[in-house]
Amino acid sequence: MRLVQSPRIRESCFYERSIAAGADSAGPYNGMILPYSYGDPVAEHQRLMHGVAMWDVAAERQVEVAGPDAAACVQYLTARDLSTMKDGQGKYVAVCNHAGELLNDPVLLKLNDEQFWFSIADSDYLMFAQAIAGERGFDVVVSEPDVSPLAVQGPMAEDVVASMFGDEVRALKYFWFLEMEFEDIPVVVCRSGWSKQGGFELFLRDGSRGADLWDAVAEAGAPYDIGPGAPNGIERIESGLLSYGGDTTDGSNPFECGMERYVQVDIEPDFVGKAALQRIKAEGPARLFVGLVLAEEAIDWPMGHREEVLLDGRVVGTMSGVANSTRVGAVIGVAQIETPVVEAGPTVEVCTPAGLMSAEIRRLPFC
């Protein structure tokens, strides 16, 4: 299917460079075009696993909460204790509605007491945050700033980023960041990214400099054979990373999404969904986010939509990602499956385009 471009779906500030680098397929993400591949998935996976890749992930937008009440507003929006959070620190957080349903799984960046960014997955969380701030009278402005992440991922990413920004980036802990400049390009340099192969996200703070930053990274990365890439569907399944809106379904809560260690329901401050999440935690989640091992023979059908997971002919969950994993040596997937089925385990069936396949439930991550 051909993607029609229109003013309703925005191009990123790296878009022209992505196209020039060979981007040939894409999907929508936060109302933008997110490049998915550059025509050579094997090379893209190899770069991520063994070298360094650069990804146009500007579609990962920021919801900025800024103003005197920013810290209070952000805590009220977040199901995690933020009381010890420092300037320059990021945290992976669950943001929920009043029913405890997950609305997004952002990384929250604290620039200072009066300025935070929710670096969001694919949903208009901006609107929810504006509604809460408006109704509760927090003295904040909730907006989308001109900030566009360019990810540098893979085991050689640190060398590339250090060659641009200096060795102090090597000391950054996971999700911590520095406000820096490369020449005169303003960038937040954060140790983060949607892979477990190590790397950074360069949050460009001036969309007019997209091509300049892209070119600078490409030049700094040339000695390391850097090349283009995109959030990688194989690696993320091996690593058990959640794809919000893909792995989640209507009504998914954070306990069903493998986020239990990031959710603190008994903190003193009130937050949206607190009572509901306390109840869900006490009762236990109805579903769990798990891995599946499907077969040893590689498959050749793409993951166009969710596939039903069955037990004794009854639908007990949905599989939302599948990959031929050489690291695991099998076809693996991720799924949301009813808790009692997971606990009884380990065998279920998946209704795939290639027919009914037997699958074994595994804990995430695979690697």
Place this chain on the structure above:
Amino acid sequence: MRLVQSPRIRESCFYERSIAAGADSAGPYNGMILPYSYGDPVAEHQRLMHGVAMWDVAAERQVEVAGPDAAACVQYLTARDLSTMKDGQGKYVAVCNHAGELLNDPVLLKLNDEQFWFSIADSDYLMFAQAIAGERGFDVVVSEPDVSPLAVQGPMAEDVVASMFGDEVRALKYFWFLEMEFEDIPVVVCRSGWSKQGGFELFLRDGSRGADLWDAVAEAGAPYDIGPGAPNGIERIESGLLSYGGDTTDGSNPFECGMERYVQVDIEPDFVGKAALQRIKAEGPARLFVGLVLAEEAIDWPMGHREEVLLDGRVVGTMSGVANSTRVGAVIGVAQIETPVVEAGPTVEVCTPAGLMSAEIRRLPFC
């Protein structure tokens, strides 16, 4: 660019039929795949103008507000007087944030005092409505029901729909609807649709019956030579219909979008954005949604993104749609342009892929 399908972008319940009918391009809309064309734009336009077309517009989702406080909640969300609204009536409404910025331009359908649907354009308004309902303690459930519109548009649409549902649909006024069944398929039949050529939207209330409803409409429409189509980029510009998220930009308010006659800032009940909209109305909108006549020679560049509108070299607005209109006999567009420039008028320039073009400002609609 190839559109990658994934669990993060849903197929509609009419999707298989749309593909079988030849859908060859699409765009994202409310997290779904919205078919854009079927390979023959001239035939699709002719059907809409002179015959009857059927459109898979299931991506027009419903935000249902249901419960004892539904009427109060919906009024609080809406910048329009709903006090006289009757069961079975729809109204085109502006829904805004506390700053008076437009978040969506839905048609609101009142099924009864305790059940309303916002039939939304392309934004996750569900989240905003959930936040408001949760914070204000309205006794409602805000959710997305299993409701998928199939549009039947064009001058012969009424005959087709009457042949399926009976002559009582002929008496429906614009935006009014009936809760009906076709055979055993539950449908809300509403006189509405994103064109000014007349027609209906059939709000299918059971997604498992998508193919059945599609086939029934195709069969009923066969004597009228019905064929597939999609929201039409030429007709909507001629008719001056707003494309939310395309024509609007960050911070657009309803007075800047040609919605002034649907916004009532002095009604007694409070609503989100009331104070801000009162101020904006008093001061006058900074920008206006207008038409442009660009040239008499047909153009051949697609409208991939917004184009800058210039006056004396200064950016004074953005053009967000352009079409070769045989009805107007010219290349026409829609744009958001600074109010003083519109008032001084009529000539501006547009920075197009074919170079700088002179354009004349016109009031909407063209036809």
